[in-house]
Amino acid sequence: GDSVTQMEGPVTLSEEAFLTINCTYTATGYPSLFWYVQYPGEGLQLLLKATKADDKGSNKGFEATYRKETTSFHLEKGSVQVSDSAVYFCALEIYNQGGKLIFGQGTELSVKP
Amino acid sequence: DTAVSQTPKYLVTQMGNDKSIKCEQNLGHDTMYWYKQDSKKFLKIMFSYNNKELIINETVPNRFSPKSPDKAHLNLHINSLELGDSAVYFCASSQDITPGRSGYGYTFGSGTRLTVV
Numbered sequence: 766g767d768s769v770t771q772m773e774g775p776v777t778l779s780e781e782a783f784l785t786i787n788c789t790y791t792a793t794g795y796p797s798l799f800w801y802v803q804y805p806g807e808g809l810q811l812l813l814k815a816t817k818a819d820d821k822g823s824n825k826g827f828e829a830t831y832r833k834e835t836t837s838f839h840l841e842k843g844s845v846q847v848s849d850s851a852v853y854f855c856a857l858e859i860y861n862q863g864g865k866l867i868f869g870q871g872t873e874l875s876v877k878p
Numbered sequence: 879d880t881a882v883s884q885t886p887k888y889l890v891t892q893m894g895n896d897k898s899i900k901c902e903q904n905l906g907h908d909t910m911y912w913y914k915q916d917s918k919k920f921l922k923i924m925f926s927y928n929n930k931e932l933i934i935n936e937t938v939p940n941r942f943s944p945k946s947p948d949k950a951h952l953n954l955h956i957n958s959l960e961l962g963d964s965a966v967y968f969c970a971s972s973q974d975i976t977p978g979r980s981g982y983g984y985t986f987g988s989g990t991r992l993t994v995v
Contacts, residue, residue: 807989808989810986865926870920
């Protein structure tokens with residue numbers, strides 16, 4: 766079935782370090798791909814998205830490229846800040862499934878000053 | 879103005895009780911969802927409605943019953959609460975789920991933390 770796999774957390778980085786959170790997916794058809802961020806005690810916020818192969822989504826210094834050949838959508842940021850500490854979720858939306866999103870298990874990021 | 883609002887934010891109740899969670903969105907979206915987030919942060923879809931019509935009904939105990947009086951509201955009623963129902967429940971909405979025009983993602987509410995004791 767359709768699924769999303771993210772790297773295990775927690776990930777702990779120093780401020781200004783480079784961030785990569787790996788995400789791979791299994792899907793029939795051509796899904797849209799998303800990254801969401803959840804700050805403590807809050808709901809999920811859409812961080813970025815890509816709707817077709819080779820698209821790059823970007824927002825607030827975060828980037829991810831839709832790689833169909835490797836079925837991946839890795840999240841990257843060149844220089845993290847303490848305020849980026851949160852849980853990050855990769856998700857996919859399958860074509861013609863009523864907008865259903867399938868989420869990865871989430872990756873907790875902790876950035877230390 | 880809050881785009882997707884859920885009430886209550888916290889709900890503590892005893893086993894066997896019946897409770898409801900309300901959700902409202904002011905974005906003009908046609909589709910609304912309920913997701914459950916467990917203690918390990920895993921998110922799973924429960925239900926979705928499009929213009930008051932049920933379109934997704936995952937394998938959820940029939941103690942859970944969604945109700946959508948209009949496209950801006952989606953409520954969740956839970957009968958005979960069990961310890962395993964303790965979780966955070968998120969409401970969400972999306973703009974357009976039409977195949978070929980979807981891919982907008984969701985706007986989430988801030989969640990309702992349900993604790994069954």
